[in-house]
Amino acid sequence: MNRLDTDVVVVGAGPTGLLLAGDLAAAGVRVTLVERRPPGISNITRAFAVHARTLEQLDARGLADELVASGTPITRMRLFGRPSLDLSRLPSRFAYLLVTPQYEVERLLERRARSTGVDFRYGTELRGLSQDTDQVTAEITGPDGTPTTLRARYLVGADGVRSAVRTTLGLPFPGRSVIRSLVLADVRLTxxxxxxxxxxxxxxxxxxxxxFGDGWYRVMGWNRARQVPDSEPVDLDELRAITRLALGTDYGMHDARWISRFHSDERQAPSYRVGRVLLAGDAAHVHSPAGGQGMNTGLQDAANLSWKLAAVLRADAPDPEALLDSYQGERHPVGATVLRSSGAIVRLAMARGPLLRTARALAARTLSSVRPAAAKVMGMISGLGIAYGPEIRRVPDLPLREGRLYELLRAGQFVLIAPEGTTPRLPDSAPTSPARLVRATWTDPARRTALLVRPDGYAFPAGR
Incomplete structure (x- = not known):
């Protein structure tokens, strides 16, 4: 085999690609990140919400507290005029929804990726790719338009809804537009x-x-009577009118720093892996903005995939193919669930007619008064309730003799928690070596069992 240029090519420097690239580089993997945009992070962004499970993943990378300082934590969500969800009940150190612009997330993740040694190639576009049993060859053009190639062990497409990677693979992206002519803006309010x-x-x-907490507000609106193409001009007067219709007031909104019109699709690729090429984030799934789950789902894709790719590249995985296939097995159902849940929220918001609006009011009332129902919905939206089967469940931020669990996860390694004075044996199927293992001790001496925690904060089943 010819000498490779890098171990992994990541296409797309949005939040998903940045987290994935930073994780891989921190694990000692050579990573080249290809991004079509020129250098610099734009503040023209649609994502604004960071959920509890994503904050836990960022905490495991030492970034959460700094991000929280950049935004506004929200502990109560009022849906359709009713106080429906009390997020302070979430079983997490981050029992809230953090409102902060996507560019703040990107800023922290890019800084981390650069510090771990990621090779950034801005102004570079993927033109094609091919693969065989040993490598992937990416055909790219640089800022000056000169074509060249990059050879790697694996390639990950994190390049958004119009993914060049997915298109080049010939993968379908089935689904449909769920809502047209959404207006989005960042404004100030009187x-x-x-x-x-x-x-x-x-x-x-x-x-x-x-x-956002700095005097700016994210506003999104939709008017059934004005369904026009994305290319139609949009101004603040249109958004003011929508807001008055839906909320009874426009709160004196003024000075939009940006405003756009867009449509929302529900789509999902049937496969997140084709040989040595994988998809993550919006390249793999896209859905309505309801619930603010888009960026969060992509970041959690990256957290799931990064340690698996690193284990395969370091020859730590007893069954490399099965480990990489588990990315599809674990994350594809999550993407499908997010499509259903966000679609249900937006359909409730669009409810027309007395029956549907009565059903919406009943749903909001149920969430405000029935704790088990509210806990299930909050677990789904926040990501804390995501599990990969009965054995592979999220492990909370346990206090341990050596510190908090998510502080120990910052090493990017498996954490083996055991009773004091014991040295339990790793399961044969664990994709790690004893040399790359963090050992920790229960604070409660009555705990006599051992727990192996994956780098993404999920339990590793002993019988796997």
Whole structure:
């Protein structure tokens, strides 16, 4: 085999690609990150919400506290005029929804990726790819338009809804547009909303307002009576009118720093892996912005995939193919669930007619009064309730003799928690070596069992 240029090519320097590349480089893997955009992070961004499980993943990389300082934590979500969800009940150190612009997430992840040695190639576009049993060859053009190739062991497409990687593979992206002519903007308000997170729908329109905490607000609106192509001009007057229709007031919004019109699709690739090429984030799945789960789902894709690729590349995996296939097995069902849940939320927001609106009111009332129902919904939206089967479940941030679990996970390695004075044996199927293992001790001497925690904070089943 010819000498490779790098171990992994990551296409796309959004949040998903940045986290994945940073993880791999921190694990000693050579990573080249290819991004079509020129250098510099734009603040023109749609994502604004970071959920509890994503904050836990960022905590395991030493980034969560700094990100929290950049935004506004929200502990209550009022849906359709009713106080429906109390996020302070979430079983996490991060019992809230953090409202912060996507560029703050990207800033931290890019800084980390650079510090771990990722080779950035901005202004570089993927033109094609081929693969065989040993390597992937990416055909790229650089900033000056000169074509060249990059040879790697693996390639990951994290290049968004119009993914060149997915298109080149010939993978379908089945689904449909669920809602057209959404208007999105960052604005200032003369009047402060009565709730930090404000959302309501009246049948012909819905609107959403959330604060960034620095005087700017993210506003999204939709008007059933104005369904026009994305290319149609949009201005602040249109958004003001939508907000007045849905919320009864526009809160004196002014000085939009950006505004756009877009449509929302529900789509998912049937496979996240084709040989040595994998997909993550919006390249693999895209759904409505309801619930703010898009960026979060992509970041959790990256957290799931990065340690598996690293284990395969370091020859730590007893069964490399099975480990890489488990990425599809674990994350594809999550993507499908997010499509269903976000689609249900947006359909409730668009409800028209007395029966549907009564059903929406009943759903909101149930969430505000029935704790098990609220806990299930909050677990799904926050990501804390995601499990990969009965044995592979999220492990909370346990206090241990050596410190918090998620502080120990910052080494990017498996953590073996055991009773004091014991040295339990690793399961034969564990894709790690004793030399790359963090050992920890229960604080409670009554605990006599051992627990092996994966680098992404999920339990590793002993019988696997």
């Amino acid at each position: 009047e402060e909303p009565e709730d930090l997170l404000r959302v309501n729908g009246v049948g012909d329109a819905f609107a959403f307002i959330a604060p």
